Amino acid sequence: MYEDRIRHPGLLSKIMSADEAAKLFHNGMRVGMSGFTRAGDAKALPRALAERALQDPLSLTLITGASLGNGSDGLMAEAGVLARRMPFQVDPVLRGKINDGEVMFIDQHLSETAEQLRSGNLAAVDIAVIEATAITAAGAIIPTMSVGNSAAFAQQATQVIIEINLSTPLALEGLHDIYIPQTLPGREPIPLTRVDQRLGSTAIAIDPARIAAIVITDSPDSPSNALPPDAETQAIAGHVIAFLQGEVAAGRMGPELLPLQAGIGTIANAVLHGLIGSPFSNMTMYSEVLQDSAIELLDSGQLAFASASSITLSAAVHQKLMDNIDHYRSKIVLRPQEISNHPEIVRRLGIIALNTALEFDIYGNVNSTHVCGTHMMNGIGGSGDFARNGQVSMFVSKSAAKGGRISSVVPMVSHVDHTEHDVDVLVTEWGYADLRGLAPRERAPLIIERCTHPDYRAQLRAYYDAACQRGGHTPHILQEALSWHTRYQETQSMLAAQ
Amino acid sequence: MYEDRIRHPGLLSKIMSADEAAKLFHNGMRVGMSGFTRAGDAKALPRALAERALQDPLSLTLITGASLGNGSDGLMAEAGVLARRMPFQVDPVLRGKINDGEVMFIDQHLSETAEQLRSGNLAAVDIAVIEATAITAAGAIIPTMSVGNSAAFAQQATQVIIEINLSTPLALEGLHDIYIPQTLPGREPIPLTRVDQRLGSTAIAIDPARIAAIVITDSPDSPSNALPPDAETQAIAGHVIAFLQGEVAAGRMGPELLPLQAGIGTIANAVLHGLIGSPFSNMTMYSEVLQDSAIELLDSGQLAFASASSITLSAAVHQKLMDNIDHYRSKIVLRPQEISNHPEIVRRLGIIALNTALEFDIYGNVNSTHVCGTHMMNGIGGSGDFARNGQVSMFVSKSAAKGGRISSVVPMVSHVDHTEHDVDVLVTEWGYADLRGLAPRERAPLIIERCTHPDYRAQLRAYYDAACQRGGHTPHILQEALSWHTRYQETQSMLAAQ
Numbered sequence A, B: 001m002y003e004d005r006i007r008h009p010g011l012l013s014k015i016m017s018a019d020e021a022a023k024l025f026h027n028g029m030r031v032g033m034s035g036f037t038r039a040g041d042a043k044a045l046p047r048a049l050a051e052r053a054l055q056d057p058l059s060l061t062l063i064t065g066a067s068l069g070n071g072s073d074g075l076m077a078e079a080g081v082l083a084r085r086m087p088f089q090v091d092p093v094l095r096g097k098i099n100d101g102e103v104m105f106i107d108q109h110l111s112e113t114a115e116q117l118r119s120g121n122l123a124a125v126d127i128a129v130i131e132a133t134a135i136t137a138a139g140a141i142i143p144t145m146s147v148g149n150s151a152a153f154a155q156q157a158t159q160v161i162i163e164i165n166l167s168t169p170l171a172l173e174g175l176h177d178i179y180i181p182q183t184l185p186g187r188e189p190i191p192l193t194r195v196d197q198r199l200g201s202t203a204i205a206i207d208p209a210r211i212a213a214i215v216i217t218d219s220p221d222s223p224s225n226a227l228p229p230d231a232e233t234q235a236i237a238g239h240v241i242a243f244l245q246g247e248v249a250a251g252r253m254g255p256e257l258l259p260l261q262a263g264i265g266t267i268a269n270a271v272l273h274g275l276i277g278s279p280f281s282n283m284t285m286y287s288e289v290l291q292d293s294a295i296e297l298l299d300s301g302q303l304a305f306a307s308a309s310s311i312t313l314s315a316a317v318h319q320k321l322m323d324n325i326d327h328y329r330s331k332i333v334l335r336p337q338e339i340s341n342h343p344e345i346v347r348r349l350g351i352i353a354l355n356t357a358l359e360f361d362i363y364g365n366v367n368s369t370h371v372c373g374t375h376m377m378n379g380i381g382g383s384g385d386f387a388r389n390g391q392v393s394m395f396v397s398k399s400a401a402k403g404g405r406i407s408s409v410v411p412m413v414s415h416v417d418h419t420e421h422d423v424d425v426l427v428t429e430w431g432y433a434d435l436r437g438l439a440p441r442e443r444a445p446l447i448i449e450r451c452t453h454p455d456y457r458a459q460l461r462a463y464y465d466a467a468c469q470r471g472g473h474t475p476h477i478l479q480e481a482l483s484w485h486t487r488y489q490e491t492q493s494m495l496a497a498q
Helices: A009-014 A018-022 A044-055 A072-078 A092-099 A112-119 A150-156 A231-249 A266-274 A292-300 A315-323 A343-349 A383-389 A440-451 A454-469 A483-491 B009-014 B018-022 B044-055 B072-078 B092-099 B112-119 B150-156 B231-249 B266-274 B292-300 B315-323 B343-349 B383-389 B440-451 B454-469 B483-491
Strands: A030-033 A060-063 A082-086 A127-135 A141-143 A159-165 A211-217 A260-262 A283-286 A303-308 A332-334 A352-356 A359-361 A392-396 A425-428 A431-434 B030-033 B060-063 B082-086 B127-135 B141-143 B159-165 B211-217 B260-262 B283-286 B303-308 B332-334 B352-356 B359-361 B392-396 B425-428 B431-434
Touching: A009 A211, A018 A044, A018 A211, A030 A150, A044 A072, A044 A159, A044 A211, A072 A082, A072 A092, A082 A092, A112 A150, A127 A150, A127 A211, A141 A150, A231 A266, A231 A392, A231 A425, A231 A431, A260 A266, A266 A292, A266 A352, A266 A392, A283 A292, A283 A343, A292 A303, A292 A315, A343 A383, A343 B343, A352 A383, A359 A440, A383 A392, A425 A440, A431 A440, A440 A454, B009 B211, B018 B044, B018 B211, B030 B150, B044 B072, B044 B159, B044 B211, B072 B082, B072 B092, B082 B092, B112 B150, B127 B150, B127 B211, B141 B150, B231 B266, B231 B392, B231 B425, B231 B431, B260 B266, B266 B292, B266 B352, B266 B392, B283 B292, B283 B343, B292 B303, B292 B315, B343 B383, B352 B383, B359 B440, B383 B392, B425 B440, B431 B440, B440 B454
Parallel strands: A030 A060, A030 A127, A060 A082, A127 A159, A159 A211, A260 A283, A260 A352, A283 A303, A303 A332, A352 A392, A392 A425, B030 B060, B030 B127, B060 B082, B127 B159, B159 B211, B260 B283, B260 B352, B283 B303, B303 B332, B352 B392, B392 B425
Antiparallel strands: A127 A141, A425 A431, B127 B141, B425 B431
16 A cells, blocks of 8 residues: 555655654754644654654754644654754744743744755754655655745755645645755856746655655644735725735836735735736746635636745635536646745745735834843744845735734834835735835835824824934934833823823 | 947947037936946946036936945035935035935935836836947947946936946956846846956947037046055954954955955055965955955955956055056956845855944844934945855954944944845954854843953843843843933943943
């Protein structure tokens, strides 16, 4: 059995249980695992490592593509497996331990991890754990619903553990394009010039002798937890479309726009969903993740092709994709995240970057990661890769949170992930502020009037007016710049007492 | 006369005085001027525009490569010529007007201005003013000591004014490599893979019919105002060398290192100067500016080749370069700043980026631009282009300023230009902190103990320890995070009362 999944005959003997494979790990090892936006993550080993650690303590550095599903990060964190974790996570249990200082979390641009491993800026991984739909006759790994950093991990690790996931159709073969940039010095350009271009192979080639274990699983990916569009996200989508229509009208792009990137999550998904029925046609995506909206846009005929590093869908849309995989495989390619997010490619293609802000300030600085400046939410993800190098960098957010007690627009962000230099357009349900070519003192009134929740506009105007009295290119009152956050900590609301 | 400088015979009739040429400007025009780190700037038109504006008010948007010399920005600002200014400046008079809110200053990554002009994200320039050493028989412009954005301006402007500077030797021809990236969509890779590679032509080709005026000048560039090395900058250089020796010892680079970038100014110049006599050989530079130290390193034989967008030297070293230009022309190339700083190239070549911080915080965020969070110093320049995409991103600073009353290491920077995601190594005269692969709670003790002035270490430890009591991935006490800056504003010292 499994000959269709493990086509290299010498590897059948490597099949073992996850518990047996978990014995290959030793304290202090550096582990690279597949998984990106909870897609294509290893399902059995994280659980087996957590269970083993309860008996036989185990402390590892875990590097992934991005977030894992199935509560895996939480299980491993709870069992003390995770001494260090990078470059991204979304798990509530792990998040708690990061914020308690128990787990050392390194929050990285998603394009950079593989490059840093290869250059030695990060120490190499010892073991790779990669979910696969099959292993070819040559021993190459056919990934599942994400590529992430799997190719970099598999090529670098001394030992490779493969989880064959029987729930993934063999017809995924051909969906992936595995291309790894050359190493320094003297490397050539990455020859990608079109979103639908294929540069490499359909599987991750490695020496089969390094495959130390094969574990059989059949658990599906965790389904997307993006919420359906609501009135506010629909309004945000409307403003994004209005901005893009302006770009087309000004001749800065055609009706096919430029290749679109959209971050993970409810708002970005809703914005893309809002493009269905928009006046744009023959669009393309060059993104890190495809959510339901991307599949719906392909179905509407408005999206011609989608390139990403992972696919994260609701159960229903996932089923549709699987039932019609031969159709979709001609319209989708999954790449290593160092290619999907590569600064060289993002700049060359002229991406429209759409990412979600936790908060932004009156000068256009964006906080994507830290609640009240201290507590990590998920991580910067790929937002910086796209915002810095894209042709147009948009950040979207609802203008308020916690029933209006938090304003997403503040005098000074409590943590900066994207500086004013990298932010072109800010959008909330109230409108958009086009900051291109504007000085800080021009941005502030625009952001206050166009993007801020009406309950907070007078309060922001008062801050800005008082700050201007003190002068400066970027006026601030340092004693009050973070007072909205401390007021929230003290009174559970950013609203000033009347 | 001037036939050797103006080789297109039809253009000799375009010679006019700067005052006449200044009449070509109208209110509201957008002007692109040559000049980068006070090298290769137009000398006559800025003065003529300022003089004209005193009689006949004139308000312009001025875009340059980077900073102008000769007090030109100050003269124009004083005369009210500068309504808007981008992407960089260093002039004290202009700085005052920016901080007073009189001049709208847009602080940009130096790689991005030309790209944004071409894409339409910034409105096109109407007039270009370019300093040249000569005009070829075909009407192409041979630049002087910088390329900057001159090619982009000259190709886009409706009218081009050329300042022929007779003090520049004709032998500068061949020093420059003019290559402009293709426009969207469908552009190809930029084929540069070696620092000494030439991609384009030695002059800026334009339709001679757009040359509206030629002005003859003979004023030299303003000499470099970098200060000579002192004990502190020598100590910084020593720590940089120690770090790089560690990289060589670890096998992450060879004794030729990776291509070096160094920002403008005293500290970066001193650090490069410190490499003379270091154990590194056959080094290369891929930078935006070459200062005295680069020429000295070429002379020492340790630097094999230097690529940049401008050359800014002291009078003595400038004279040596001019006296031996045929020799140096084989070891130096000047490129458009969108190529010298291009993210695609910076990432591909694996640059070691060395830039100066105004201040940095205990988590590795860097402020390059704003004094006490509000007042613009010069601008971000190319530091972000190199820090984000380079292989190793180093920031250097003296640990204290104003006789010890300002600590360059603070709890939270008052403005963020480079986020923790983009900063690998911090260096002061006390030592270096290698932040690669470290979480915020690991970075803070290292930065405090290795980089902070001893007078401020206990104070920083106390802040960090108290912040950790409150928890968080990046511990802070928001009420106190900016208190060092407000204390300085109130007491003229960041030192806490004993």
